[in-house]
Amino acid sequence: MVRRCPFAQVFIAIALILGDGLYNFGKVFFRSAQALNKHRRTQAIIPVSGATSSADTTSYDEERRKDIFMRDGIPNYIAASGYVVLAVISIAVVPKIFPQLKWYHVLVTYCFAPILAFCNAYGSGLTDWSLASTYGKLAIFIFGAWAGAAHGGVLAGLAACGVMMSIVSTASDLMQDFKTGYLTLASPRSMFVSQIVGTAMGCVIAPSVFWLFYKAFNIGAADSEYSAPFATVYRNISILGVEGFSSLPMHCLTLCLVFFLGAMVVNFFRDVTPKSISQFIPIPMAMAIPFYIGGYFAIDMCIGSLILYLWERTDKRKADAFAPAVASGLICGDGIWTLPASFLALAKVNPPICMKFLSRSVNAKVDTFLGG
Template sequence: MVEYNSANGHAAGVTMKKRNRREGEVGGLAGEDAENFDEKAYSVERAFDGKPVPPWQQQLTFRAFVVSFFLGIMFSVIVMKLNLTTGVIPSLNVSAGLLGFFFVKIWSKALEKTGLLRQPFTRQENTVIQTCVVASSGIAFSGGFGSYLFGMSEKIANQSAEKNAAENIKDPQVGWMIGFLFVVSFLGLFSLVPLRKIMIIDYKLIYPSGTATAHLINSFHTPQGAKLAKRQVSLLGKFFSFSFLWGFFQWFYTAGDDCGFINFPTLGLQAYKNRFYFDFSATYVGVGMICPYLVNISVLLGGILSWGLMWPLIEKREGDWYPVGTSPSSLHGIQGYRIFIAIALILGDGLYNFIRVIGKSGSAFVEQVQRKRNSTLPMSEEGNSGDSAPVVSFDEQRRTELFLRDQIPLWLACGGYVLIAIVSIITLPHIFPPLKWYYVLVAYIFAPVLAFCNAYGCGLTDWSLASTYGKLAIFVIGAWAGAGAGGVIASLAACGVMMSIVSTASDLMQDFKTGYLTLASPRSMFISQVIGTAMGCVISPCVFWLFYKAFSLGNPGSEYPAPYALIYRNIAVLAVEGFGSLPKNCLTLCYVFFAGGIFVNLLRDVSGKKVARFIPIPMAMAIPFYLGPYFAIDMCVGSLILFVWERTNKAKADAFAPAVASGLICGDGIWTLPQSILALAKVKPPICMKFLSRAANVKVDNLLSS
């Protein structure tokens, strides 16, 4: 799963940081004013010097958590929809900060008119909302509803190549899913709390997504940024409404299978058969505007390579490489090549980045430690140091002072980790009997180290490798458990344990960075993260259950195929059973693409930056191998819109593109809620809009006239 969000690699976060840094630092200036502005002389905190910083208790307001709850539902629906379709999840930190500002401003204005407004809206409260929302919606990703958790179900098992599926099935139920999430999701929050000062202040890790969000929130609350914020919020509201109404309009034409605009053969019927078409999805157009150009182009190239070249050529080998008449959904036919070659490419990319981030984090950590040891220089005879001491800016001094003021006790962090670990070790074997208590114990012993590596690497590169650590757990526990006695379930559950810890740990550190830059207290950050996680443990299973009951999840070719659920299950099957069930030459192709994923990443690293930006990302290329390139076309349309906008007016594009993209994503995502309710109530659309070839149309006309 490609994690371009606060939860999964945050490649989109890098772009968002670049887009929003200027508007945050210069208080929302644009055009020539921004270009002529002396950014070095500008101090963000001096602009807020006259405004007192509220104590941490006052940053945790009732309205903040009410708004966070409803935004958490909205973003959980969006993340769930993306999880169950393509797995491409953009950075939602900026959108959460923007929408939090939007809704609390409406709340504040309404109370102000009635004279009941008691507490002004501050950037610290805005940060609390953003933290709570991201923590809540992050559970929709780390909870594995589109990957390991749904991969345990009978529906996915029936599509897999395993032999003893009966003992390796656990169908979704709201009760056990909520219990599982409460047991595993909080551990990551306690694992790295003692290291927050080291990572934020001592080592000054960037955390690009967190930094971008902080600059945006700061710009909203400065007098200079108020005008820009108002225009951004207005534009977000317009595109939110357009996206919602567009989803509603499309619904009327989807009365049957393959009906509606989502099946419009925009590039011709032959291209449509190979899944090359534009499906008019506002969500993926918005995702394309947020994700970097290289990600979108990589996805499109992957679709062209697989559905344009490889699969048509392999299909011609039917009868030689695999039996004639094999079902298109069988893993012993063409589907096996699609799934396992995608897995090989994902694992090659993941392994390379895992080793790369670990190595980079380790060398940077050693360098930082050595720099700390050598920071005290000998004094000269005149009593001055041999070198000038680093100048600490007013902003840095102010932020460091407040970040260190509200300490989180060490005993709370360590005690919380041990207590939750004990509860988890006792509880998880009851939820998943094949997952023995000693598997969980070993996972929790190594988890803090892996959580640190992930959080440190995320701070350097903005890439979270939570899913890679999860796959590592699948292979380790799967090989340990073996094929018998539910080894597949044990390995998938272990994946969930590891993913939850490393994902929430890096999210928390990202939010600490946002809080550091907005003067939000670490205590308020931690508490809002805990409350947001608790919300997510209830909201995400309920949202998934709504999708599960309202739509046909997991069926190939359906609206929500959940591709990563099958991928994760087959990874678990390989871990416990080996490669014997693969079709002819599939394993050879897997080796080639596994090595190719490593080689392309290596080529990206050894090339200069000017060349590397034209080399595709293997992980992004692997996504359409199973799904097809239709969503890649949507994303490239979003990139094209942004590209043209930047060429015509770069200042406006930098300022307003995130708001437009957020509106498109959120409006279409929210439409899913009433659509699900209509489906549960068995209210069906009145019209089926379907497209036929000329020859097929003549046959239909003759049939109807006879």
């Protein structure tokens, strides 16, 4: 049972993420319906920019961004029709490539993917971390158990995971790009066309690069430079998935339900309490990140928030003006460092010093071992 505890942590993180995401999805849907109903009854025009009340403190730059972003927005009918066309193509093509995944599996995936895509876009905008793989693991269990081991459930779960992750990750990537376009006064339509061109290029380049690596290296082998450890992890998850939820650790589903409902309760209290109190109530989506990827991300967020807080206390005007640029520099530097880190890893260069945090009991055992 101890061996399966990390696996339970993943599902607790999924429960928190789904609870927070679905709550905010319902809140946005409800408020949008209210606004549309009010607009229909009053026949009032909802202003995007232009005349503002004396109490409106929105800056000119913000109004300008809103005006450009909304004026060059993508019509809803184009987005809906494009999604339907892609769904029809996937329903017809994906089962041909993976016969174990039936057409109705793909149809159900496309029906529920928009909700999960909203949750992932919300979480990505909140934490700058895409959790598409989390929703992919959920798809593995659902569709793997649905297909069953006798009908190729392992491969069906992995294929459904790929379809779900491609939809969910694309949604969060688009939202991040649209946010950048909003801040830089770029046209959303131009950015969307660029995304389409880049995706079309990726459909050719990505398989070609994979084929090159597949021919040049023994990908997947334990002694290879590209052992593909995540492939083994996802395959083992799919093998467990075909056995159904009975393969999960004891009380895992109960814990998932508790954390799922807890995330909704926490969000409810954040909405009904005054801002002076709600600002101290944690956000469930941010709480779920350490469950999934470890505590180092939460520590980074905490240190960054502390620096920003002290900066705002000393010079709020400069903090508001330059905080996004500082954050972008930190994110860019952290990302670029992966390139030299990869070269160092290929050269078998070990770090000169390592730091590890242990619990008190484990630390006592280490001290005893070193002292002996």
